[in-house]
Amino acid sequence: MRGAPVLRQFTTTHIRDPSLPDHPSSGMSFSRDPVALAGQLALEYLRCLPARHVGTRATAETLRRELGGPLPDTGHDPAGVIEALASGVDGGLAASAGPRYFGFVTGGALPAALSADWLASAWDQNASLFVASPAAAIVEEIVAQWVLELLGLPASTGVGLVTGCQMANFTCLAAARHAVLERDGWDVRRRGLRGAPPVDLYVGAEAHATLIAALRMLGFGADEIISIDTDGQGRMMAAALARAVADRTGPAIVCAQAGNVDTGAFDPLETIAELSAARGAWLHVDGAFGIWAAVAPARRYLTAGFERADSWATDAHKWLNVPYDSGLALVRDAAAQRAAMSSSAAYLERREGGGRDPLDWVPEASRRARGFALYAALRSLGRLGVSDLVERCCRLASLMAELLRAEPAVEILNDVTLNQVLVRVHPVPEPGAAEESDALTRNLVERVQREGTCWLGGTTWHGMAAMRVSISNWSTTEEDVRRSAWAILEASRQVRGDRTRQ
Numbered sequence: 001m002r003g004a005p006v007l008r009q010f011t012t013t014h015i016r017d018p019s020l021p022d023h024p025s026s027g028m029s030f031s032r033d034p035v036a037l038a039g040q041l042a043l044e045y046l047r048c049l050p051a052r053h054v055g056t057r058a059t060a061e062t063l064r065r066e067l068g069g070p071l072p073d074t075g076h077d078p079a080g081v082i083e084a085l086a087s088g089v090d091g092g093l094a095a096s097a098g099p100r101y102f103g104f105v106t107g108g109a110l111p112a113a114l115s116a117d118w119l120a121s122a123w124d125q126n127a128s129l130f131v132a133s134p135a136a137a138i139v140e141e142i143v144a145q146w147v148l149e150l151l152g153l154p155a156s157t158g159v160g161l162v163t164g165c166q167m168a169n170f171t172c173l174a175a176a177r178h179a180v181l182e183r184d185g186w187d188v189r190r191r192g193l194r195g196a197p198p199v200d201l202y203v204g205a206e207a208h209a210t211l212i213a214a215l216r217m218l219g220f221g222a223d224e225i226i227s228i229d230t231d232g233q234g235r236m237m238a239a240a241l242a243r244a245v246a247d248r249t250g251p252a253i254v255c256a257q258a259g260n261v262d263t264g265a266f267d268p269l270e271t272i273a274e275l276s277a278a279r280g281a282w283l284h285v286d287g288a289f290g291i292w293a294a295v296a297p298a299r300r301y302l303t304a305g306f307e308r309a310d311s312w313a314t315d316a317h318k319w320l321n322v323p324y325d326s327g328l329a330l331v332r333d334a335a336a337q338r339a340a341m342s343s344s345a346a347y348l349e350r351r352e353g354g355g356r357d358p359l360d361w362v363p364e365a366s367r368r369a370r371g372f373a374l375y376a377a378l379r380s381l382g383r384l385g386v387s388d389l390v391e392r393c394c395r396l397a398s399l400m401a402e403l404l405r406a407e408p409a410v411e412i413l414n415d416v417t418l419n420q421v422l423v424r425v426h427p428v429p430e431p432g433a434a435e436e437s438d439a440l441t442r443n444l445v446e447r448v449q450r451e452g453t454c455w456l457g458g459t460t461w462h463g464m465a466a467m468r469v470s471i472s473n474w475s476t477t478e479e480d481v482r483r484s485a486w487a488i489l490e491a492s493r494q495v496r497g498d499r500t501r502q
């Protein structure tokens with residue numbers, strides 16, 4: 001079996017029982033406990049995580065070879081399966097839970113949240129109805145109140161624990177669709193969208209792709225969207241929205257953003273809230289990671305006005321560092337959320353006076369009890385811990401920008417006000433054409449990924465190649481940022497050296 005040396009050594013010296021290579025499981029008597037083995041493998045993985053090559057090394061072909069083949073007719077010993085799985089996937093695992101993974105916007109897993117998530121699997125509760133799991137239902141109820149308190153939103157706000165911000169956007173916008181059409185005398189639950197009054201959809205030009213996908217799943221095509229221009233940081237321009245809503249009436253939804261996925265910039269929510277109110281529009285805010293700035297006193301100014309929205313979509317698996325998958329759909333008009341989401345059938349037993357039925361607030365019916373991990377995350381951090389986590393990541397992003405900017409070839413493209421840094425490399429001493437900077441920046445991203453001290457991704461920002469750095473992990477330290485900045489600068493010297501040698 002191939003795999004990281006540590007894993008190989010671990011599996012051979014501590015676990016491997018040579019008498020049981022491919023033991024058929026039909027008899028269901030195992031000499032090794034697969035759950036205990038999984039626990040050991042997980043602990044070992046976590047112990048080595050900060051030291052791992054942060055990127056991946058296995059190719060798709062290697063992974064297929066290690067893990068694939070025809071489905072066997074007979075089953076195997078579960079511990080053997082776990083051992084082979086852990087070894088087979090090893091080279092294809094990104095150290096994305098670790099301290100120097102700066103790709104996309106990716107949080108890690110807080111120790112308490114991870115542990116609770118393991119228990120959620122062991123308990124295997126169906127968090128659909130109160131009667132199916134009173135524990136899961138009540139924990140969700142508690143988490144919902146804690147989240148609303150943290151963000152300073154009304155206690156009567158509807159809360160759904162969904163898989164991520166994609167589904168949070170979907171859930172919130174389903175509630176929005178229901179409410180704005182209902183105000184116009186149209187019951188979308190009964191009549192659907194065919195023949196419905198048209199809904200004006202005002203969306204910032206740099207809205208996240210998942211917001212557009214959510215609208216699509218709700219029956220609103222891309223061509224129906226009224227795109228609102230954005231500025232140099234990706235913020236919706238309030239003046240452009242004002243022009244777009246002028247003299248319009250009828251059902252309307254405005255979709256704003258708290259935290260641009262590249263720059264971290266916030267739409268001017270206060271003004272957008274004014275304009276939405278004047279237009280009689282539902283205001284939705286996609287705050288997948290940015291919304292948590294509301295908890296950190298020094299960053300709260302960025303979110304000013306967000307509390308005036310009608311719905312908020314966010315993630316717990318990004319900045320809150322809860323394991324995947326975990327998102328939150330928050331809707332001021334709880335009745336609209338229930339109307340859009342809840343389902344009923346005779347056998348789905350509702351117990352009056354018991355507790356909240358989780359399925360009333362989300363698109364799913366049977367579902368994982370993801371409230372346990374959120375509960376553990378919030379309880380282990382407390383309000384101050386969440387605030388510190390946000391503030392620390394923002395300060396580390398500023399430090400990263402400062403360290404990189406010290407190199408004359410490096411340009412930081414965004415105002416670093418949150419946890420995101422956008423980096424571009426230029427030829428020095430003589431500035432070259434934009435295409436040269438594009439090529440250098442793309443080569444830099446590739447080289448940094450291959451080198452393995454840290455991992456970050458590339459993007460095209462306003463027509464320019466750029467490298468994205470997102471600092472969102474609870475365990476990232478100043479030392480991690482200094483080491484990574486050094487590795488990035490060293491790689492930038494190498495790509496520029498490659499260029500002059502050509």
Ligand SMILES: *Cc1c(COP(=O)(O)O)cnc(C)c1O
Nearest residue numbers: 164165166208210261286288315
């Ligand atoms: C990540 C992100 C999303 C999508 O969230 P998922 O958790 O991937 O579903 C939506 N909006 C923004 C701004 C994001 O950063």
